[in-house]
Amino acid sequence: MTAPTPDAFAPARLGPIDLRNRIIKAATFEGMTGDQTVSDRLVQFHRTMARGGVGMTTLAFCAVSPEGAATPNELVLRDEAVPGLRRLADAAHAEGAAVSAQIGHAGAVAASAGIRGVAPSPVFSPLAMKRMKQATAEDIRRITSDFASGAKRLRDAGFDAVEIHLGHGYLASEFLSPKLNRRRDEWGGSLANRARFSREVAKVVREAAGSGMAVLAKLNMDDGVRGGFGLEESIEVARMLESDGTLDAIELTCGSSLQNPMYLFRGDAPIQEMAASMPKAVALGMKLFGRFFLKTYPYEDGYLRKQALQVRAALDLPLVLLGGINRRENIEEAMTDGFEFVAMGRGLLRNPGFVNEMAKGSTADSLCDHCNKCMATIYQGTHCVLVDEDLRA
Ligand SMILES: Cc1cc2nc3c(=O)[nH]c(=O)nc-3n(C[C@H](O)[C@H](O)[C@H](O)COP(=O)(O)O)c2cc1C
Ligand code: SF4
Known part of the structure; x- marks a missing residue:
């Protein structure tokens, strides 16, 4: 007998935790962490998201170490961040939402912050305009242990x-990629070797998180790069992670901040806005080469559904559908398709109260037009450019 289609707006279990509904605010790096700790604005951002009705809000991006931060204004999971993290968790809880944090190491993307980035192999980073340092066995051990410490700090803060960020060309995703990972040791070559870093990280995070916290991973289905990590291998890696028993759910994504950023967003490339938000030297490069680096792809609602259905067919583990969830119909379709949760990014930046509106029956769309100009706001505090300042999160 097939299970009845769940009501996305009713309470649901995610591993060891209960959510008031199945809608998760996706990671949208907030950039309100100038001194790499939580600011009052960041607390307010997540309070607003929680008040808008999501089951769980996601704080992003949290670097597990200073060298793993993609920009200098990113939160780093050190002891001094814990009191602010606790305030943020309390604020979300007071509004009835659970709270998650995306943790990761930006790998070659981190090099854009003026740091000598580490990557599985000494690849050239177009963001840093230099070659990366190949991670040594000691680097890999240290970074893995940083993931565990980061998860432990989040647990201490009441998350x-x-x-775990395994996508978008960040370090774990670089290890998975046959194009970026050219190692011949136990961390490279076969898919089992390329997946080792992700699996080790998931294992230590699970241990550090303990039995009371849910552990999710955001995994690429497809880098959108010729010779990169693709759907067939992604399904295999998802199966490995499932058999390890370390995760409560996988959120399915695609694209690469390092190699093909717009593939993950679809819609327009905000080249002028990105250039205006960058230091002069980098801005010139963006103006000259932006159209190549930010190659565009047409947007459509539920644009990852087709690929995600193939993962769904291969796995029993709960899955989170992401990518262009923009109206109630997309959410209901995801439930019918067998996805346990959905995640929304831009739709909630555009309209933080959208989940409450849909729960009351609204079938309107979020009003996000996929201009992607919010991408350029991450340095001043992430927001939708169509929302007035006084109405923003
Ligand atoms: C401004 C902005 C910042 C983002 N930052 C992150 C991030 O830190 N980590 C991440 O995994 N994805 C990030 N994303 C991608 C979203 O999580 C999501 O994968 C993407 O926007 C597609 O979902 P959507 O169509 O619901 O917006 C960001 C998206 C936006 C618009
Ligand atoms: S700036 Fe606003 S309308 Fe444009 S993509 Fe971002 S959330 Fe949507």
């Missing part, structure tokens, strides 16, 4: 969940 309900942690999301």
Whole structure:
């Protein structure tokens, strides 16, 4: 007998935690962490998201170490961040939402912050305009242990969940990629070797998170790069992670901040806005080469559904559908398709109260037009450019 389609707006279990509904605010790096700790604005951002009705809000991006931060204004999971993290968790809880944090190491993307980035192999980073340092066995051991310490700090701060970033060309995703990972040791070559870093990280995070916290991973289905990590291998890696028993859910994504950023967003490339938000030297490069680096792809609602259905067919583990969830119909379709949760990014930046509106029956769309100009706001505090300042999160 097939299970009845769940009501996305009714309470649901995610591993060891209960959510009031199945809608998760996706990671949208907030950039309100100038001194790499939580600011009052960041607390307010997540309070607003929680008040808008999501089951769980996700703080992003949290670097597990200073060298793993993609920009100088990113939160780093050190002891001094814990009191602010606790305030943020309390604020979300007071509004009835659970709270998760996305943790990761930006790998070659981190090099854009003026740091000598580490990567699985000494690849050239177009963001840093230099070659990366190949991670040594000692680097890999240290970074893995940083993931565990980060998860432990989130647990101490009262977070309900942690999301491990295995996608978007960040370090774990670079290890998975046959194009970026050219190693011949136990961390490279076969898919089992390329997946080792992700699996080790998931294992230590699970241990550090303990039995009371949910552990999710955000995994690429496809880098959108010729010779990169693709759907067939992604399904295999998802199966490995499932058999390890380290995760409560996988959120499915695609694209690469390092190699093909717009593939993950679809819609327009905000080249002028990105250039205006960058230091002069980098801005010139963006103006000259932006159209190549930010190659565009047409947007459509639920644009990752087709690929995600193939993962769904291969796995029993709960899955989170992401990518262009923009109206109630997309959410209901995801439930019918067998996805346990959905995650929304831009739709909630555009309209933080959208989940409450849909729960009351609204079938309107979020009003996000996929201009992607919010991408350029991450340095001043992430926001939708169509929302007036006084109405923003
Ligand atoms: C401004 C902005 C910042 C983002 N930052 C992150 C991030 O820190 N980590 C991440 O995994 N994804 C990030 N994303 C991608 C979203 O999580 C999501 O994968 C993407 O926007 C597609 O979902 P959507 O169509 O619901 O917006 C960001 C998206 C936006 C618009
Ligand atoms: S700036 Fe606003 S309308 Fe444009 S993509 Fe971002 S959330 Fe949507």
